[in-house]
Amino acid sequence: MFENLSDRLSRTLKNISGRGRLTEDNIKETLREVRMALLEADVALPVVREFVKNVKERAVGQEVSKSLTPGQVFVKIVQTELEKAMGESNETLDLSAQPPAVIMMAGLQGAGKTTSVAKLSKLLRERHKKTVLVVSADVYRPAAIKQLETLASEVEVEFFPSDVSQKPVEIANAAIAHAKLKFIDVVIVDTAGRLHVDDAMMDEIKELHASITPVETLFTVDAMTGQDAANTAKAFNEALPLTGIILTKVDGDARGGAALSIRHLTGKPIKFLGVGEKTDALEPFHPDRIASRILGMGDVLSLIEEVERGVDKDKAMKMAKKLKTGGGFDLEDFREQLSQMKNMGGMMNMLEKLPGVGQLPPEALAQVQDGKMTNQMEAIINSMTKKERARPDLIKGSRKRRIAKGSGTQIQDVNRLLKQFTQMQKMMKKMSSKGGMTKMMRGMQGMLPPGMKMPGR
Numbered sequence: 318m319f320e321n322l323s324d325r326l327s328r329t330l331k332n333i334s335g336r337g338r339l340t341e342d343n344i345k346e347t348l349r350e351v352r353m354a355l356l357e358a359d360v361a362l363p364v365v366r367e368f369v370k371n372v373k374e375r376a377v378g379q380e381v382s383k384s385l386t387p388g389q390v391f392v393k394i395v396q397t398e399l400e401k402a403m404g405e406s407n408e409t410l411d412l413s414a415q416p417p418a419v420i421m422m423a424g425l426q427g428a429g430k431t432t433s434v435a436k437l438s439k440l441l442r443e444r445h446k447k448t449v450l451v452v453s454a455d456v457y458r459p460a461a462i463k464q465l466e467t468l469a470s471e472v473e474v475e476f477f478p479s480d481v482s483q484k485p486v487e488i489a490n491a492a493i494a495h496a497k498l499k500f501i502d503v504v505i506v507d508t509a510g511r512l513h514v515d516d517a518m519m520d521e522i523k524e525l526h527a528s529i530t531p532v533e534t535l536f537t538v539d540a541m542t543g544q545d546a547a548n549t550a551k552a553f554n555e556a557l558p559l560t561g562i563i564l565t566k567v568d569g570d571a572r573g574g575a576a577l578s579i580r581h582l583t584g585k586p587i588k589f590l591g592v593g594e595k596t597d598a599l600e601p602f603h604p605d606r607i608a609s610r611i612l613g614m615g616d617v618l619s620l621i622e623e624v625e626r627g628v629d630k631d632k633a634m635k636m637a638k639k640l641k642t643g644g645g646f647d648l649e650d651f652r653e654q655l656s657q658m659k660n661m662g663g664m665m666n667m668l669e670k671l672p673g674v675g676q677l678p679p680e681a682l683a684q685v686q687d688g689k690m691t692n693q694m695e696a697i698i699n700s701m702t703k704k705e706r707a708r709p710d711l712i713k714g715s716r717k718r719r720i721a722k723g724s725g726t727q728i729q730d731v732n733r734l735l736k737q738f739t740q741m742q743k744m745m746k747k748m749s750s751k752g753g754m755t756k757m758m759r760g761m762q763g764m765l766p767p768g769m770k771m772p773g774r
């Protein structure tokens with residue numbers, strides 16, 4: 318999903334040059350391309366304008382930390398603005414009403430209302446442990462009622478029968494009365510598809526809404542219709558007080574214009590994404606995750622934040638240079654790294670943010686994360702002679718005892734440190750053949766699942 322937008326943006330964002338600070342000059346061209354990318358993604362024009370304006374305001378004059386490139390800083394700004402455009406945080410259904418909580422669906426023909434009723438029922442039953450009753454007030458298409466009945470049995474929720482001879486208001490009220498009697502938690506009312514310009518049909522759904530006063534009125538809309546999705550959402554929102562949006566068929570939408578426009582145009586949150594025809598293809602909408610997905614960078618953006626906070630790039634570069642010139646990685650360097658890790662709140666803390674690393678054995682993570690451990694390791698290294706730090710392989714039994722005594726540790730601690738150092742040395746050797754902090758980032762790329770990219774490339 319959103320592949321086109323994602324491709325264009327990530328290509329564009331690589332091109333920012335210069336150092337030290339973002340200026341109107343070095344972002345001008347990129348901003349223009351961001352604008353083009355959004356327009357191509359079928360984002361509504363007012364949304365594009367606002368977006369570009371906000372990004373520019375935040376970017377110009379922004380200092381760039383030594384550890385990052387201006388491109389990376391710009392990516393972060395774009396990500397934050399994408400998130401803001403989509404609503405910042407996940408909004409869930411509000412079902413805190415006196416039961417039964419009534420959910421009403423609304424939308425154009427074929428938008429995915431009936432399918433979404435089934436998906437929601439399944440989600441509420443399985444994840445929220447709710448009892449659910451579904452009912453169809455679509456009396457215009459006989460097959461519609463049957464369709465809901467079939468889906469209800471598939472997702473194992475109760476179906477309340479209805480008939481094309483009945484009125485929607487009558488059907489919905491009968492279902493709600495039944496749910497009350499049987500202490501059912503949630504009633505979902507499916508409705509017929511309609512056009513917002515069809516006055517008679519819009520009056521019908523307004524009347525239905527007034528009669529059953531649902532706690533949630535969800536507008537269901539096809540993502541593939543791009544900014545039109547946002548415009549119809551706006552029109553429906555003017556007729557009915559919508560509480561949220563279900564954006565469907567996102568699995569087939571390469572552009573993303575609907576997701577980015579709806580919030581701005583309606584002020585209403587997208588609550589769910591439909592990502593397939595199956596009844597489990599429904600995802601709660603998380604603006605931050607979608608923004609990262611659009612930029613194609615997984616959780617790597619939070620890595621940038623960590624880097625910004627902690628690493629001293631100069632030192633990292635010096636070390637990389639030393640490795641390159643064959644200086645070798647010794648215990649002095651190791652100590653240097655330990656202190657940097659402390660600054661960063663733990664290297665592993667940072668690495669953990671990378672997808673996949675979370676699967677490392679917890680003991681391994683805990684060890685490095687523990688600040689006490691780091692202090693002890695530093696103390697051990699401090700108790701060595703300069704020569705020993707440069708050539709740890711020379712440290713023998715009697716010296717180990719002295720070092721342990723000098724640092725207030727046990728001989729096993731010294732052994733463990735030497736072993737950890739050897740492992741680190743091996744890892745550094747591997748990295749040094751690639752060289753440098755930037756290259757180290759690229760090295761990390763190999764740890765990411767396919768399709769995820771490190772920033773700035």
Ligand SMILES: Nc1nc2c(ncn2[C@@H]2O[C@H](COP(=O)(O)OP(=O)(O)OP(=O)(O)O)[C@@H](O)[C@H]2O)c(=O)[nH]1
Nearest residue numbers: 426427428429430431432510565566591592593594
């Ligand atoms: N790929 C994909 N297809 C979907 C999704 N949601 C719904 N569909 C398909 O879209 C078509 C229409 O879905 P319905 O749920 O019947 O739509 P509706 O809004 O109830 O349609 P009417 O009742 O006729 O107004 C069906 O073929 C669904 O399988 C989705 O998230 N992804």
Ligand SMILES: [Mg+2]
Nearest residue numbers: 430431455461
């Ligand atoms: Mg339907």
